[in-house]
Amino acid sequence: MSKNQSIYKTAEFVSPKHPDKICDQISDAILDAHLAQDPDARVAVDVAGGHGSVFVTGEVTSRATVDVAAIVRRLAGDVELIERIAAQSPEIAQGVDTGGAGDQGIMVGYATNETPELLPLEYVLARRLNVYLYDRWPFDGKTQVTLKDGLVVAIVASFQNAAHDELLTAVTQWADSDVLVKHDGIEYHINPAGDWSIGGFDADAGLTGRKLVVDNYGPRIPIGGGAFSGKDPSKVDRSGAYMARRIAVDYLRARSAQEVYVYLAYAIGYNEAVEATVIIDGVEERANGYDLSPNGIISFLDLKRPIYEDLARAGHFFGG
Numbered sequence: 001m002s003k004n005q006s007i008y009k010t011a012e013f014v015s016p017k018h019p020d021k022i023c024d025q026i027s028d029a030i031l032d033a034h035l036a037q038d039p040d041a042r043v044a045v046d047v048a049g050g051h052g053s054v055f056v057t058g059e060v061t062s063r064a065t066v067d068v069a070a071i072v073r074r075l076a077g078d079v080e081l082i083e084r085i086a087a088q089s090p091e092i093a094q095g096v097d098t099g100g101a102g103d104q105g106i107m108v109g110y111a112t113n114e115t116p117e118l119l120p121l122e123y124v125l126a127r128r129l130n131v132y133l134y135d136r137w138p139f140d141g142k143t144q145v146t147l148k149d150g151l152v153v154a155i156v157a158s159f160q161n162a163a164h165d166e167l168l169t170a171v172t173q174w175a176d177s178d179v180l181v182k183h184d185g186i187e188y189h190i191n192p193a194g195d196w197s198i199g200g201f202d203a204d205a206g207l208t209g210r211k212l213v214v215d216n217y218g219p220r221i222p223i224g225g226g227a228f229s230g231k232d233p234s235k236v237d238r239s240g241a242y243m244a245r246r247i248a249v250d251y252l253r254a255r256s257a258q259e260v261y262v263y264l265a266y267a268i269g270y271n272e273a274v275e276a277t278v279i280i281d282g283v284e285e286r287a288n289g290y291d292l293s294p295n296g297i298i299s300f301l302d303l304k305r306p307i308y309e310d311l312a313r314a315g316h317f318f319g320g
């Protein structure tokens with residue numbers, strides 16, 4: 001890239017009342033309810049919702065008794081519930097029972113020193129702005145931040161029930177107060193399609209796992225492709241991704257690095273990672289010193305707790 005070519009970076013974040021995030025939260029609230037009673041529960045629950053109906057499907061093997069309808073009502077309101085949940089396939093279970101991964105997959109972890117959260121700047125800013133606005137308008141909403149050579153050059157904010165001028169004032173106040181926002185002038189796009197009052201499931205359908213890039217690190221960083229929500233930690237799509245992030249943070253701090261990528265890969269039913277690569281400021285080596293078996297990860301990160309609904313709401317990798 002020539003020295004005269006500008007570097008643009010853009011990321012978005014969505015509020016907890018976004019239709020896809022409602023589905024993520026329902027999936028993870030069901031998971032939490034099972035883990036609270038049965039830490040060894042096997043759960044893989046997907047949710048599709050919209051326009052007065054919620055469809056819950058998946059596989060659960062658990063000793064718990066869970067009121068799925070009550071969880072759906074709490075998070076989605078008075079909707080028609082269609083529930084189709086079966087037991088985990090015995091052919092999958094036999095591999096997990098012996099300590100193997102619940103599926104094949106690739107997980108990517110990342111850490112950078114450019115923010116206190118050790119996450120990409122544009123992603124952190126989009127999330128911080130979203131949280132700031134959601135505190136004022138607890139409805140459906142999206143934010144997006146664009147950087148050019150490290151400076152904020154454009155902000156997009158669309159929030160349900162927020163009048164344009166009030167929303168613009170809130171966004172500019174946030175931009176002036178957040179110490180990470182550096183700029184020489186920002187182009188604001190506030191409710192660019194007009195003010196709106198119909199949101200959530202009334203406006204659009206949602207689906208568990210559809211906000212994969214929001215759930216990871218923003219579009220600058222590659223992702224493995226597996227969704228997190230609704231999956232118990234025997235599913236390495238989730239636990240492996242959390243472990244990859246932990247390894248990235250550990251290496252970043254230990255080596256005083258600028259950025260670290262971690263790549264893990266698994267085979268279904270196999271209890272070791274088939275890849276464990278760490279790339280520290282562009283230099284590749286093997287990740288060492290960790291038990292990367294599914295059971296080892298679950299034990300190390302203490303993942304059999306009912307912690308997942310909060311992660312689905314607010315971001316899986318915030319808090320270090």
